[in-house]
Amino acid sequence: MKNDIDRVIFDVIDKTEFINGSYVKSFEYDFSEYQDAKYCVGVGNGTDALEIAIEALGLPANSEILVPANSFIASSEAVTRSGHKVVFCDVNEDDLTISLNSVKKLVNVNTSAIIAVHLYGHPCDMDPLLEFAKQNNLRVIEDCAQAHGALYKGRKVGAIGDIGTFSFYPGKNLGAFGDAGAIVTNDEQLAKMCRMIANHGRTEKYAHQFEGRNSRLDNIQAAILGVKLKYLNEFTETRIKIADKYLAELSDINTITLPTRQKWATQVYHLFVIRVGDRDKLNEFLNKNGVQTGIHYPVSLPKLEAYKHFESNNETVVAEHAATKLLSLPVGEHLNEEEVCRVIKLIRAFYER
Numbered sequence: 001m002k003n004d005i006d007r008v009i010f011d012v013i014d015k016t017e018f019i020n021g022s023y024v025k026s027f028e029y030d031f032s033e034y035q036d037a038k039y040c041v042g043v044g045n046g047t048d049a050l051e052i053a054i055e056a057l058g059l060p061a062n063s064e065i066l067v068p069a070n071s072f073i074a075s076s077e078a079v080t081r082s083g084h085k086v087v088f089c090d091v092n093e094d095d096l097t098i099s100l101n102s103v104k105k106l107v108n109v110n111t112s113a114i115i116a117v118h119l120y121g122h123p124c125d126m127d128p129l130l131e132f133a134k135q136n137n138l139r140v141i142e143d144c145a146q147a148h149g150a151l152y153k154g155r156k157v158g159a160i161g162d163i164g165t166f167s168f169y170p171g172k173n174l175g176a177f178g179d180a181g182a183i184v185t186n187d188e189q190l191a192k193m194c195r196m197i198a199n200h201g202r203t204e205k206y207a208h209q210f211e212g213r214n215s216r217l218d219n220i221q222a223a224i225l226g227v228k229l230k231y232l233n234e235f236t237e238t239r240i241k242i243a244d245k246y247l248a249e250l251s252d253i254n255t256i257t258l259p260t261r262q263k264w265a266t267q268v269y270h271l272f273v274i275r276v277g278d279r280d281k282l283n284e285f286l287n288k289n290g291v292q293t294g295i296h297y298p299v300s301l302p303k304l305e306a307y308k309h310f311e312s313n314n315e316t317v318v319a320e321h322a323a324t325k326l327l328s329l330p331v332g333e334h335l336n337e338e339e340v341c342r343v344i345k346l347i348r349a350f351y352e353r
């Protein structure tokens with residue numbers, strides 16, 4: 001990709017077209033096509049995308065928004081920063097995405113929305129969630145920061161609910177060369193509102209309708225993303241191939257719980273997360289042998305220092321318990337087969353000792 005990326009970066013510089021440039025427009029178009037959404041609004045990062053999406057929905061001030069307890073803090077941070085109250089709910093024991101049972105227990109008259117995080121690249125079970133949301137007059141925001149291209153029953157995530165948000169942080173499945181994000185929706189009004197919020201509440205240069213903020217997608221980032229988007233399907237196929245290899249070759253180790261892939265899901269494996277009782281020991285062993293791992297996430301959101309003032313609703317036991325066992329194995333388009341085999345061999349060696 002290097003030549004193409006170099007070329008577009010120099011083109012942006014040649015044109016001195018850094019803000020609201022032509023690459024932003026064409027990337028927004030290409031990404032909306034890619035995600036099967038009518039509209040796409042480029043923004044500064046995935047956290048801003050969530051904040052702006054929530055704000056654009058115009059929910060009653062200080063209303064409750066349900067957030068799954070196993071996610072990155074951005075999912076809950078955005079709720080508080082947009083003037084609402086975070087209510088943590090639990091995740092499913094199998095796929096670790098938002099639990100509808102838990103949602104049902106926590107909904108009350110003050111609840112206005114649900115954040116469905118397609119965690120690790122695995123889509124949430126959207127149909128029953130949307131059905132419940134409709135019955136209870138709730139809006140559904142899809143946090144797709146880890147799920148570019150993921151499919152729920154053959155449909156791309158993002159515009160299945162009311163509005164969806166993406167991050168192009170360099171480590172995501174589609175990564176920029178810095179911070180970047182996007183919002184997708186099929187609702188024209190919502191898209192318009194997001195664009196205005198992200199650009200100082202204006203429609204034209206000095207026509208400010210209200211106070212917004214500044215969170216625009218850089219033209220250089222958009223140009224790079226436009227090049228990389230063409231490779232995303234290929235990258236995703238590599239991720240799935242690696243995941244299939246792990247699933248096949250680690251399935252006989254009883255002490256490992258492998259990630260669940262629901263029948264209706266095309267998971268894009270932003271992360272390949274196993275659960276093991278002796279997580280810290282296995283982790284240390286892999287690291288010592290040159291295999292970089294991660295833990296997503298070592299502490300469930302309600303247990304973070306940031307939320308110590310929250311009264312526990314005792315509702316997030318699955319997430320809390322999972323946090324002690326989660327271990328993310330290497331996955332990504334940069335890995336070759338030999339490297340994946342090496343990880344598998346090391347894990348087998350650890351358990352055969």
Ligand SMILES: *Cc1c(COP(=O)(O)O)cnc(C)c1O
Binds near residue numbers: 074146
């Ligand atoms: C990365 C991530 C975000 C935040 O995206 P940034 O671009 O880093 O702000 C939000 N939600 C989830 C689930 C993420 O993984």
